[in-house]
Structure formats: structure tokens, C-alpha cells
Amino acid sequence: MQSNSVGVQPNCTGCNFPKKFMPPSKNALLRYATIDECLQSKGRRWSFEELRQAVEERLDAQYGAGGGISVRTLREDLKNMRPGGATGYNAPLEVTPERGYHYTEPGYSIFNTPLTVGDLSVLHQALGTLKQLQGLGLAAGLQEVVDRLELRLSYQDEQAGRVVLQFEQTPSYQGQQWLNSLYAAVRERQALWLTYQAFQATESRREVVHPYLLKQYNGRWFLVAQRHGRTGGASVFALDRVQGVETAAESYQPSTSDPASYFKYLIGVSILPQAELLDIRLRFAQTRLPYVLTKPLHPTQQVEESAAGTLVRLQLVPTRELLTLLLSFGADVEVVDPAPLREQIKEELKRALLLNYPEVQASSVC
Numbered sequence: 001m002q003s004n005s006v007g008v009q010p011n012c013t014g015c016n017f018p019k020k021f022m023p024p025s026k027n028a029l030l031r032y033a034t035i036d037e038c039l040q041s042k043g044r045r046w047s048f049e050e051l052r053q054a055v056e057e058r059l060d061a062q063y064g065a066g067g068g069i070s071v072r073t074l075r076e077d078l079k080n081m082r083p084g085g086a087t088g089y090n091a092p093l094e095v096t097p098e099r100g101y102h103y104t105e106p107g108y109s110i111f112n113t114p115l116t117v118g119d120l121s122v123l124h125q126a127l128g129t130l131k132q133l134q135g136l137g138l139a140a141g142l143q144e145v146v147d148r149l150e151l152r153l154s155y156q157d158e159q160a161g162r163v164v165l166q167f168e169q170t171p172s173y174q175g176q177q178w179l180n181s182l183y184a185a186v187r188e189r190q191a192l193w194l195t196y197q198a199f200q201a202t203e204s205r206r207e208v209v210h211p212y213l214l215k216q217y218n219g220r221w222f223l224v225a226q227r228h229g230r231t232g233g234a235s236v237f238a239l240d241r242v243q244g245v246e247t248a249a250e251s252y253q254p255s256t257s258d259p260a261s262y263f264k265y266l267i268g269v270s271i272l273p274q275a276e277l278l279d280i281r282l283r284f285a286q287t288r289l290p291y292v293l294t295k296p297l298h299p300t301q302q303v304e305e306s307a308a309g310t311l312v313r314l315q316l317v318p319t320r321e322l323l324t325l326l327l328s329f330g331a332d333v334e335v336v337d338p339a340p341l342r343e344q345i346k347e348e349l350k351r352a353l354l355l356n357y358p359e360v361q362a363s364s365v366c
Contacts, residue, residue, distance in 0.1 A: 045100040175239030195244035213259035268321025281336040288332040
């Protein structure tokens with residue numbers, strides 16, 4: 001079945017970034033950084049043409065041949081760097097026949113900042129999270145901050161002659177373009193036509209849903225919503241499988257409970273309203289235990305000391321994501337209780353053994 005819905009494109013009507021300061025591109029940031037580096041050279045007189053050649057050489061080194069810069073572009077860059085310019089640098093940049101282009105303030109740099117490297121590290125990690133909200137229309141303003149910080153950090157490394165900080169890259173997942181529309185619908189309590197195709201489905205399905213919550217798990221975004229006319233609990237829709245979003249005329253059906261509470265005792269995003277809450281006890285290898293204690297598996301985690309050693313206790317509803325997490329520890333974890341969960345782990349490991357070692361007979365595996 002082909003959907004005739006038209007996807008609602010994200011906008012930024014709620015964003016009030018100053019119009020004066022337009023976010024520069026990474027190419028422009030590299031040009032500004034090169035100009036800044038040149039003007040910090042003491043005792044050197046920089047003419048317009050010399051600055052242009054220096055920027056062109058840096059662009060060629062970064063992007064290969066053909067990364068030149070026009071006279072007009074350089075003039076605009078110099079204008080944008082000055083007080084009142086579009087970058088917001090407010091650089092004390094002047095030009096005189098005697099000194100050429102120079103900073104009037106000794107020691108000035110567009111990278112001057114009261115932040116320490118430690119502060120930048122924390123900010124960069126926070127920005128990695130904020131990058132995942134680009135679909136809410138925040139990308140334009142955030143990208144400028146991200147680019148400036150990344151350029152600042154790379155500039156410090158270049159000056160030191162070695163890499164000092166290497167950050168984990170935040171991948172861009174499919175479906176982020178729906179965040180803005182869905183976020184607005186949740187806040188405004190607006191019913192939606194949702195076109196969705198699950199991975200196992202051969203065709204898409206279009207239906208009315210009542211959105212309650214946007215949740216992120218393992219880097220992916222999910223919508224918690226109630227299917228129109230149905231009872232028995234909300235459903236979860238992965239945004240990377242959404243194909244279209246439209247407003248619906250149906251009256252909004254509010255949730256009868258707090259949607260955020262659905263996940264209080266879960267690892268993952270599987271909503272299982274009738275599932276039983278389990279008291280789980282795990283025994284970890286001594287080499288792995290410190291990692292689990294310093295980075296808890298779940299907010300319900302507690303530590304229990306016994307004659308048999310240290311046990312990690314969790315209050316959770318069993319989900320596929322929980323099994324995946326436990327299996328990721330391999331032979332470093334033992335499920336002590338409950339017995340049904342222990343048996344599930346045993347069967348999963350048995351299947352894995354037979355899959356990877358087909359020469360092993362199933363009858364020989366306990």
C-alpha cells in the first residue's frame with residue numbers, strides 16, 4: 001500500500017537566534033582561523049594580498065587544489081571579523097600603510113576564551129548530546145557553537161604538535177527530521193496521521209495516533225503514542241521508520257498515566273504493561289565488577305554483599321534489550337536469580353554456540 005501522505009518538514013519558528021550573527025560555515029571558520037593566526041605574528045606586516053595567499057594555502061592544504069579565495073570573499077571576511085561584523089568576534093582589526101593589517105590589542109585572538117581545556121571537554125561532550133536535537137530546529141545556532149569549539153580544540157592540538165583530545169563522534173541517525181513536528185504535537189496535544197513501516201513489514205501503514213512522549217535510547221529516537229480507537233496501552237514507534245507525519249482532525253486522547261513512568265523499570269523501549277517486575281541478582285567477575293559499580297546498569301541498581309561475594313541487584317521488567325545487555329558481558333556475568341531469566345540467558349548462549357560452532361552437536365550442549 002502506497003502512502004499518499006506528505007511529510008511535515010521541520011521548522012524553527014520557536015528559535016530566536018540573533019539575526020545579526022549568522023552561523024559561519026566550516027570553510028569560513030578555517031579562513032577566519034588562518035587570518036587570526038597571521039595577525040598574531042609579531043613583527044610581520046601583512047598586506048591584503050599576503051593574507052589572501054596565506055588563506056588560499058591553508059584551504060588548499062585542507063581541501064586540496066582549488067580551495068582558493070576571491071578578493072571579494074576576503075574583504076567580506078575581514079569586515080565580518082571587525083566590531084559589528086556578522087561573526088560577533090568584534091576583533092580589533094585595523095589596516096595602516098605602516099603596519100598593514102594588524103590587531104590593535106596585543107595578544108588578541110578570536111580564540112581567546114576564559115574556558116580551560118577541561119571546560120571545553122565537558123562542553124564538547126554536552127554538545128554531542130545537543131547535536132542529536134538538530135531535528136528540533138536548533139541546528140543552525142548549535143552548529144556554530146559546535147564548529148567553533150571543534151576548531152578551537154583542533155587549533156590547540158596543532159599548536160602543541162600532537163593530538164591531546166580525541167572525542168567520540170556523534171552519528172547522525174535517520175528520522176531526526178521528524179523531531180520538530182512530533183515535539184510540537186506532543187506539547188500541543190495534537191493527534192497525528194502517522195505513516196510507519198516496521199522493519200519486518202512489507203508495506204507502510206497510515207493511522208491516527210495520539211503522541212505522548214519522545215524518548216531516546218541508544219542514540220535513536222522513539223515516539224510513544226496511543227493508536228486511535230485502541231485500548232491496552234501505548235505503542236512505540238522508531239523515528240527512523242516513520243515515513244510521514246500530518247495533523248489529524250480527531251480529538252486528542254490524553255494518556256491515563258504518566259508516559260515517562262512507562263520506562264521506570266525498563267532497559268530499552270519495549271512497553272510491556274502486563275509484564276512482571278523481577279528482582280534480579282547478578283554476580284560479575286572481579287575484573288568486570290568495578291566497571292559496573294562505577295557505571296550502574298540502571299537507576300534501580302543496588303549492591304548486596306554476601307558470603308558468596310558481591311551481588312548486583314536490579315528491579316526490572318524483562319525485555320529483549322535487557323537480555324542483550326546481559327549477553328554483552330559474556331562469561332563475566334552470572335545470573336543468580338531469577339531462575340527463568342537465568343534459563344533464558346542459558347538458551348541464548350546455547351543458540352550462539354551452535355550458530356558459531358555448527359560442528360558441535362546440540363545434544364552435547366546442556
